[in-house]
Amino acid sequence: MDQSIVGTRFDAGAQYLDGALRPGTGDEHFDVVNPADGSVVQRVRLASTADVDAAVAAARRAYPEWAGSTPGARSEALLKLSGILAERADELARVESAQTGKPIKLSTEFDVPGTVDNTAFFAGAARNLEGKATGEYSGDHASSIRREPIGVVGSISPWNYPLQMAAWKILPAIAAGNTIVLKPAELTPLTSLMFAQACTDAGIPDGVVNVVTGAGRTAGEHLVGHPDVAMVSFTGSTGVGKRVGELAVQGVKRTHLELGGKAPFVVFDDADLDAAVQGAVAGSLINTGQDCTAATRAYVQRPLFDAFVEGVAELYNLIRLGDPFNPQTDLGPLVSLRQRDSVAGFVERARGYGATIAAGGFAPEKGHDGTDLSKGAYYRPTLITGVSQDAEVVQSEIFGPVLVVLPFDSDEEGLRLANDTPYGLAASAWTRDVYRSLRATREIKAGCVWVNDHIPIISEMPHGGYKASGYGKDMSQYSLDEYTQVKHVMQDITAVARKDWHRTVFGDR
DSSP states (O other): OOGGGTTTTTTTOSEEETTEEEOOOSSOEEEEEOTTTOOEEEEEEOOOHHHHHHHHHHHHHHHHHHHHSOHHHHHHHHHHHHHHHHHTHHHHHHHHHHHHOOOHHHIIIIIHHHHHHHHHHHHHHTTOOOOOOOBOSSSSEEEEEEEEEOSEEEEEOOSSSHHHHHHHHHHHHHHTTOEEEEEOOTTSOHHHHHHHHHHHHTTOOTTSEEEOOOOIIIIIHHHHHOTTOOEEEEESOHHHHHHHHHHHHHTTOEEEEEOOOOEEEEEOTTSOHHHHHHHHHHHHHGGGGOOTTSEEEEEEEHHHHHHHHHHHHHHHTTOOBOOTTSTTOOBOOOSOHHHHHHHHHHHHHHHHTTOEEEEOOSOOSBOTTSOBOTTTTOOOOEEEESOOTTSHHHHSOOOSSEEEEEEEOSHHHHHHHHTOSSEESEEEEEOSOHHHHHHHHHHSOSSEEEESOOSOOOTTSOBOOEETTEEOOBSHHHHHHHTEEEEEEEEEOSOOSSOGGGGGTSSOO
């Protein structure tokens, strides 16, 4: 691992409190590890509950001034932030790849530009507070809507897209006038800290954006349950999301939960087969499959089934695993050896109950570029067939480079199978028939349904799920709305002291 990628940037500490990097005061240290080779990227001292208290106190102090600033002032700061992030794009991409193992071409072409674009979007959204038009709906009163910030937001972001998820949490919250304390995953905190520093450099006041790097069961739970936190936003597994919800409801806090996924990829018999094969490979392997919207269950109408499996297997076998900093590398490691072993466990159990492994199914020793992969958390892209709908690999979130393919006969069966898991985050339908596509987008229960593509996201449109995938939206104007309180203001316009409705309480007409 080239230590110059990170250098001494985080030597001041892995907490960002009140506008400055600081060391944690917890008893535990944690090594941020490059999962490609096991080298230590940065050793950090984790946050204690006292650090969380200090971060929340800083956010609370900063709240009145920031909430009272004009939308234009917040917009100007976010626009400046967008420019700073663009200037630092190369460094952000390299640190992101170092702490996650994701290929540099993914960090450079997806993670960082997506974050810059999202920042520019919320610079504009900050000036656009939507609501019902002011009007005399009762005849005697003028009614109007105010959208006001909520207060201090406590957010927890995951390890799969550290920079983007930090932005998705921070940007709508502060654009709406809130202040925030973000707890990134301790596995991958570095670019979240860099984002917070960029906020300060953009002129966003100290205390508006704070980051605490700590363990979920200490720093995370203390943040969620903190009495001065008015709203909680969490992205992660459904199991942890349930725990976050339990803690938040005790304080009657606003909650926003973006949880697990098991996205279906439905291929009808009139689909462009080549497009579906290409889309399945890209959609299932994005970020080494560590994406809650990744294609994980392909349902292929029987006439195309064999050709689809053959096509995906052929491309899977051509995927290049290797050094994440080699621009030719297609697939990096999973985020940790623990995650790699979890993925391998799913595959081995599937073998045990008779599944066919049509491609992959093992941890490689050498990369396409000759890199020794034995110390990394690598796993070959894996294609599984020959399982039933109730199989573990069909029903459970694997979060790795694994695609399961099952056949279906009628359209009704395909759509029923697509909906037959607890999750509902994302899905795609592949067909040339506009009526089939309309039916699929109507009947599939998911927060996003793509037609003839799978994975693309844009800042202007919302991201969020149905069912066990949670509720609330990231990105888009809908996300900004999540971080506001709606207040109805009603003013008498008659100047009449005795109102007609008073007679329902006293007197006659």
